[in-house]
Amino acid sequence: MVEPSQIGPSAQIIDGKRIASERANVLRKRVTKFVAVNGAPPALAVVLVGSDPASAIYVRRKGEQCQAVGIESIQHRLPHDTTEASLLYLIAQLNRDAGVHGMLVQLPLPAHIGADKVLAAIDPDKDVDGFHVTNAGQLALGKPRLAPCTPLGCMLLLRELGTELRGKHAVVIGRSTIVGRPMAQLLLIADCTVTIAHRHTTDLAALCRAADIVVSAVGIPALVRGDWIRPGAIVIDVGINRVPDPRSGTGATRIVGDVAFEEAVGHAGAITPVPGGVGPMTISCLLENTLQAAELIEGRLAGTLG
Structure with a gap:
């Protein structure tokens, strides 16, 4: 167990890759049980528009991880010049497809397609990214259903440490709807006292020095210095x-x-590396969200048929 009062010469490195692997073993067994009951595996549809290299890598990795735990991976790769109307039509088809339990549209999208409109078109019950306004609203109410995968993965890493979160002061750097805001909401649900910081925050260093937990999600290399911790x-x-x-x-x-x-490891009690920390947990939570969505959808269908 790591407590903020503990001071050591070097931080505990939080191995997200190992934790994700252990969770995959458990998830694989749950998927096997799902197949035994329902006759088919959970299915995740991933839509990629364009040929952005980073996005293509992410989509490929998601497909590989799905297959590793027994989830069916359905990939739709569309050309860069795909119209917004065509993409929305595909989403409507996937919404109606009873064999698809989870769906995500890989971001970023080409500039001529409105991301907000696309995300709003996804059935909230299949929204495994947790970006739909309905799921965001559930999270804001403190009743998360399908929560965004990266913040969810961060929470799992915190809980893996065995630290009591209740009452801890957490500083979240970043206020995006993908990570920062949902991260703060999940920490609030865990009874943390939460401060959200951003690029207009005055004296960010002082805020971090007062924190028991620091979560940084702004995309600025080495923004947080070791003596801020x-x-x-x-x-x-x-x-x-x-x-x-x-x-x-x-x-x-x-x-x-x-x-x-290298600076922070000498101050922190525990720290995630990059890479190998949060990243593997994001995909792990995507798979778990897919199974959760499948269980909810199939359970509802069984109730309707019964």
């Missing part, structure tokens, strides 16, 4: 930033987070 605090680094790698000498790049890791 209260000794023994827990640091969850959501940032994924590609920067030049001075060690390569060939112009290669590497992935870093929002936190100056």
